[in-house]
Amino acid sequence: MTATPRGGTPRNPERATDGPIVARFAQLLGTPLLPWQRLVADVAGEIDPDTGTYYYDTVILSTPRQCGKSTLVDAVDTRNAQWGPDRFIYYLAQTGKDAGDHFKKYLKTLQASPLAAITSRPYMAHGSEAQPFLNGSIIMPKSVTKVAGHGVQGDKITLDEAFSLSEETGNTILDGFMPTMATRLKATGVQPQLWITSTEGTAESTFFNKRLDSCRAGEQSRRTCWFDFGLPADADPEDLDAIMRHHPAAGLLWDKSQLIDFREQFRDNPAGWARAFGNRRDEGITDRVIDEATWAATATAPVAPADLDNRPVVFGVAVDVDSTYTSISAGISNPDGTVTTQLLKILDGTGYAPTELSRLCAAYGAPVVIDSRGTAADLSDRLHHMTDHNGDPIITFVDMDAADYLTAGQSYVSGLVNGAILHAADPDLDASAANSARKWAGDAWRVSRRGSTGLTSPLESCMLAAWGASHRPEEAGPLQIY
Numbered sequence: 001m002t003a004t005p006r007g008g009t010p011r012n013p014e015r016a017t018d019g020p021i022v023a024r025f026a027q028l029l030g031t032p033l034l035p036w037q038r039l040v041a042d043v044a045g046e047i048d049p050d051t052g053t054y055y056y057d058t059v060i061l062s063t064p065r066q067c068g069k070s071t072l073v074d075a076v077d078t079r080n081a082q083w084g085p086d087r088f089i090y091y092l093a094q095t096g097k098d099a100g101d102h103f104k105k106y107l108k109t110l111q112a113s114p115l116a117a118i119t120s121r122p123y124m125a126h127g128s129e130a131q132p133f134l135n136g137s138i139i140m141p142k143s144v145t146k147v148a149g150h151g152v153q154g155d156k157i158t159l160d161e162a163f164s165l166s167e168e169t170g171n172t173i174l175d176g177f178m179p180t181m182a183t184r185l186k187a188t189g190v191q192p193q194l195w196i197t198s199t200e201g202t203a204e205s206t207f208f209n210k211r212l213d214s215c216r217a218g219e220q221s222r223r224t225c226w227f228d229f230g231l232p233a234d235a236d237p238e239d240l241d242a243i244m245r246h247h248p249a250a251g252l253l254w255d256k257s258q259l260i261d262f263r264e265q266f267r268d269n270p271a272g273w274a275r276a277f278g279n280r281r282d283e284g285i286t287d288r289v290i291d292e293a294t295w296a297a298t299a300t301a302p303v304a305p306a307d308l309d310n311r312p313v314v315f316g317v318a319v320d321v322d323s324t325y326t327s328i329s330a331g332i333s334n335p336d337g338t339v340t341t342q343l344l345k346i347l348d349g350t351g352y353a354p355t356e357l358s359r360l361c362a363a364y365g366a367p368v369v370i371d372s373r374g375t376a377a378d379l380s381d382r383l384h385h386m387t388d389h390n391g392d393p394i395i396t397f398v399d400m401d402a403a404d405y406l407t408a409g410q411s412y413v414s415g416l417v418n419g420a421i422l423h424a425a426d427p428d429l430d431a432s433a434a435n436s437a438r439k440w441a442g443d444a445w446r447v448s449r450r451g452s453t454g455l456t457s458p459l460e461s462c463m464l465a466a467w468g469a470s471h472r473p474e475e476a477g478p479l480q481i482y
């Protein structure tokens, strides 16, 4: 009995494959391939009849924990080292310790196997561990952080546990590797391969999620093959029989009585369990910016423009990640000293924002608060350079520096808690408050744009508007009526 994948690239029987050779190496290493490992080896090892080398340049593999991912990578790497002389093979894990621990286990297996005869003496110096082979090829474990600044040039690299990478860190590594692939192909005649392997992560796993999601949408390159094992969407992770059916190592590396013990280890963590053994992404917000009770207790009625009664207004402006939306909120200073924050607009992209803000600022005689870094940097720059026909600035600003920006979220939350700040009831703002997660830096936090599960700009624009209302310069006071 072997689990069928949730999705992925089927074997193309018209192409020859290097899979059987990988299987032979796995056998020699004492870990004969499990059926799912063999499927991956066979597809990833397909040979392009036009070139005589690997058809695929990229392999994306997602499975639950304790499946045999890393062990499969070892068998493939050992085989890859024998495609020709002087090949460079990297195994990358999140930390040097992860990579090093895995490497030590591999060395033990390798040195105890008949393949020891084709190896040279391994290097064990911390940080430069390596296993060279008699043909000059070499397998090297590295930490992602160490490699990120330099890039790797090689014939095969594996990013194991890729869920731990942010889009940015993952891309720095690829930026170093991808351009050298063509050069290595030319020099060696063998198509270099990138393997990205992992169990599903969380909303913060921006590197892996993006790649997996594009495979699921059928948008991967034709040179990418992928494999996705785990519980289907309609199955219940608490149903251990369902886990047994869909985990491709169930009954092979462990049995149901051990699965019951595994479940016990995740007693208070159902989301962690569903992730580890069902390969379900953990989408939950673990650390909401504003707790539900506080948020519910601080709602107030929206203020209509006609009811402003010359109350001073400030506009907060925030932009979502990848510039998808721009939100504009008003911070209204009430006569009793409180501030009402009110979401006014969520605009598509950033293109409509300058016109809309010019209109609002003119109509209410109000300044703007915007972060001049981060996702709003480009819009901020454009707003600051807008001038009227006399060359005078159209918009005035409440200046905010980086340190101010870091305090805006915290002071918003404490303002809500102590009754100094209210928010005008709005379903889009409610959704933003429910979906915005915190990202900590030491003792301070800010809204995590990548770690959140919805738009953050509505809530962020309110935070900025509230900050602006308590930092507005004197001269930008209430609109004066003479």
Ligand SMILES: Nc1ncnc2c1ncn2[C@@H]1O[C@H](COP(=O)(O)OP(=O)(O)OP(=O)(O)O)[C@@H](O)[C@H]1O
Binding pocket: 030, 031, 032, 033, 034, 037, 063, 064, 065, 066, 067, 068, 069, 070, 071, 072, 199, 253
């Ligand atoms: N084909 C095999 N034959 C025998 N044992 C295997 C095989 N594949 C993996 N194993 C063993 O199963 C265990 C889990 O394998 P491995 O660490 O490769 O899984 P993994 O999917 O990388 O797990 P994790 O998600 O925890 O990193 C290890 O003890 C490994 O030696």
Ligand SMILES: [Mg+2]
Binding pocket: 069, 070, 071, 160
């Ligand atoms: Mg592993």
